[in-house]
Amino acid sequence: MSNEQPSDGHRAATLEFRDATKRYPGQEQPAVDGLSLEVPAGEICVLVGPSGCGKTTAMRMVNRMIDITAGDILLDGSSVRERRPAELRREIGYAIQQIGLFPHLTIADNIATVPKLLGWSKDRIAARVDELLELVQLDPHDTRSRYPAQLSGGQRQRDGVARALAVDPPLMLMDEPFGAIDPINRERLQNEFLRLQKEIRKTVVFVTHDIDEAIKMGDRIAVLKQGGKLAQYAPPAELLTFPADPFVEDFVGADRALKRLALQRVRDIDLWRPPLVRVGEPVAEARAKVADSDLPYPLLIDDEGRPLGWLSERGLAGERVERMLRSSAEPVVELDDVLRDALSDLLQAETQYGPVVDARGRVAGVLSVEVIGHALKADPADVPSGADSLLAGE
Amino acid sequence: MISQLAQVQIQDRSAGDASCVADNGFCPSWIAVNFDRYVDPLLQHIFLTVVAVAIGFALSFALALLAHRRRWLIGPITQVTGILYTLPSIAVFFLLLPLTGRGNVTALIALVGYSLLIIFRNITAGLDNVPRETKDAGRGMGLTDRQLLWRVELPLALPEIMAGLRIAATTTVGLATLAFFAGAGGLGEQIFADINFKSNVVVAGGLAVALAALLDGLILLVQWAITPWTRARTV
Numbered sequence: 001m002s003n004e005q006p007s008d009g010h011r012a013a014t015l016e017f018r019d020a021t022k023r024y025p026g027q028e029q030p031a032v033d034g035l036s037l038e039v040p041a042g043e044i045c046v047l048v049g050p051s052g053c054g055k056t057t058a059m060r061m062v063n064r065m066i067d068i069t070a071g072d073i074l075l076d077g078s079s080v081r082e083r084r085p086a087e088l089r090r091e092i093g094y095a096i097q098q099i100g101l102f103p104h105l106t107i108a109d110n111i112a113t114v115p116k117l118l119g120w121s122k123d124r125i126a127a128r129v130d131e132l133l134e135l136v137q138l139d140p141h142d143t144r145s146r147y148p149a150q151l152s153g154g155q156r157q158r159d160g161v162a163r164a165l166a167v168d169p170p171l172m173l174m175d176e177p178f179g180a181i182d183p184i185n186r187e188r189l190q191n192e193f194l195r196l197q198k199e200i201r202k203t204v205v206f207v208t209h210d211i212d213e214a215i216k217m218g219d220r221i222a223v224l225k226q227g228g229k230l231a232q233y234a235p236p237a238e239l240l241t242f243p244a245d246p247f248v249e250d251f252v253g254a255d256r257a258l259k260r261l262a263l264q265r266v267r268d269i270d271l272w273r274p275p276l277v278r279v280g281e282p283v284a285e286a287r288a289k290v291a292d293s294d295l296p297y298p299l300l301i302d303d304e305g306r307p308l309g310w311l312s313e314r315g316l317a318g319e320r321v322e323r324m325l326r327s328s329a330e331p332v333v334e335l336d337d338v339l340r341d342a343l344s345d346l347l348q349a350e351t352q353y354g355p356v357v358d359a360r361g362r363v364a365g366v367l368s369v370e371v372i373g374h375a376l377k378a379d380p381a382d383v384p385s386g387a388d389s390l391l392a393g394e
Numbered sequence: 395m396i397s398q399l400a401q402v403q404i405q406d407r408s409a410g411d412a413s414c415v416a417d418n419g420f421c422p423s424w425i426a427v428n429f430d431r432y433v434d435p436l437l438q439h440i441f442l443t444v445v446a447v448a449i450g451f452a453l454s455f456a457l458a459l460l461a462h463r464r465r466w467l468i469g470p471i472t473q474v475t476g477i478l479y480t481l482p483s484i485a486v487f488f489l490l491l492p493l494t495g496r497g498n499v500t501a502l503i504a505l506v507g508y509s510l511l512i513i514f515r516n517i518t519a520g521l522d523n524v525p526r527e528t529k530d531a532g533r534g535m536g537l538t539d540r541q542l543l544w545r546v547e548l549p550l551a552l553p554e555i556m557a558g559l560r561i562a563a564t565t566t567v568g569l570a571t572l573a574f575f576a577g578a579g580g581l582g583e584q585i586f587a588d589i590n591f592k593s594n595v596v597v598a599g600g601l602a603v604a605l606a607a608l609l610d611g612l613i614l615l616v617q618w619a620i621t622p623w624t625r626a627r628t629v
Contacts, residue, residue: 063534065530065534085536086536086537086538087536089533089534089535089536091536094535096534100525100527100530100532100534101528102546103525103528103550103623104546104550104623114535114536117535147622149626150626164535
């Protein structure tokens with residue numbers, strides 16, 4: 001693997017655990033027991049499980065921070081066991097919970113750690129540092145010469161990611177990278193990382209104990225249980241729909257149906273087509289529309305196609321449609337809302353259905369509790385993974 | 395030359411203000427006239443202190459690096475250097491006399507022995523205080539053990555290492571005042587040459603105190619210059 005070309009941010013490797021096992025002397029149970037799974041290039045694989053399930057051990061075996069007892073791990077088809085640990089690690093991005101930025105080095109020098117080990121020229125390093133800081137949305141001019149102690153937790157986290165990406169590694173290892181960050185910033189950093197990942201398409205092994213984070217971040221999720229055994233390896237929607245055993249079912253939580261709703265957006269499902277009527281329209285036409293549609297209630301819209309409210313029977317009493325509303329259009333749901341939020345809106349408004357609008361506010365359909373129920377029965381293969389769903393509308 | 399100085403007694407109190415000297419007071423005029431006689435002992439004192447601390451640092455540093463890789467050595471090294479630390483220096487001077495004779499070598503051996511524990515313990519503590527996750531990140535990025543030591547662990551241990559040097563330097567200045575028992579001169583020789591004469595004791599003692607303060611300040615200055623990150627303000 002050459003690190004000599006300028007990076008274009010698109011190198012990614014396949015990773016395969018082949019019956020990888022770690023046994024510590026004097027311990028009856030192995031820490032990781034015959035782990036076999038494949039991570040396709042460019043995907044995020046989340047290792048998740050309760051503490052003591054061996055998820056961190058499994059991750060650390062990849063860059064030989066922990067040596068494998070039996071089995072093998074293949075990076076782009078070649079065994080990590082045959083590599084010299086220090087060299088191997090320089091090719092694998094590494095970001096951990098406490099970030100581990102070197103407190104005595106400036107941000108620029110921190111990011112330059114691996115490029116310096118690889119003997120890059122000064123100019124090349126300086127250019128790369130600026131490029132990376134911009135990539136993680138930090139102002140290079142302002143950040144370069146600061147020390148880690150002078151930055152906020154979120155900024156340090158981003159620098160940690162920038163440092164891990166310094167030599168454009170084809171694989172990144174991330175151990176609870178957002179673990180020490182408050183919930184609001186964690187959410188932001190997660191979204192930011194997913195956006196970044198969309199750009200750089202690295203293969204990522206991501207360790208967390210938080211199933212919600214796993215569902216959000218993972219293209220694939222490996223659930224590990226006590227004794228380092230793999231309980232299930234599947235994309236998030238499949239994991240939530242068909243948990244392989246009672247352990248996984250319990251671990252993903254009793255609200256797994258709701259969690260699955262967080263993976264889908266309103267635009268991903270089949271909406272009802274309501275009868276759309278305008279003020280002044282002949283009542284006969286309006287009635288024909290009502291008879292034709294999925295829904296017996298006409299929805300009054302303005303000239304731009306924006307919802308005004310649900311028409312009452314009296315609005316259809318004359319020759320032409322009059323503005324007589326039975327109820328307002330609330331709640332109005334947007335196509336880019338995730339289903340969980342949309343459902344919450346419906347429940348909060350104590351109503352069965354709500355109009356769905358596109359980015360310009362025009363009615364695109366109607367969402368109902370029934371429609372959401374249908375979506376939950378859909379084949380999990382049709383449900384996008386967390387990362388795709390999250391970014392679909394952006 | 396140094397041992398010759400030991401023979402010289404300050405018998406000549408006549409220069410300067412005679413009545414002040416006769417009253418055994420603090421006599422600035424006598425000091426002004428007689429200051430020359432303190433220059434060589436002061437230089438000798440600086441020589442003893444700097445060389446002892448330098449050798450002590452080199453030995454402690456080597457021991458600390460050894461013990462950093464082989465943790466089991468920390469106990470034995472602490473015990474041995476602890477014994478050297480607690481032995482009274484004067485006793486060591488006399489014990490060494492038959493082996494190394496009178497002079498710098500004897501004095502330096504005792505002074506170095508005394509400084510080992512202080513510096514060793516501080517280097518070890520400094521290395522131990524490097525955060526686990528910082529070391530883990532370094533290793534995970536592909537630093538070899540040696541690179542980790544020189545690029546991460548030692549720089550981060552600098553504040554503790556420099557603190558150890560400061561203590562070692564100031565205590566060595568104090569102990570070196572006894573070096574004349576080993577025939578190595580220094581300011582102590584001047585003090586004990588006429589310990590009843592206040593002006594003499596004040597000048598010789600004052601120079602020792604000033605030297606300790608100066609070395610302390612110098613090391614502090616160096617520390618300030620080489621650990622800029624410790625001054626980086628948290629936002």
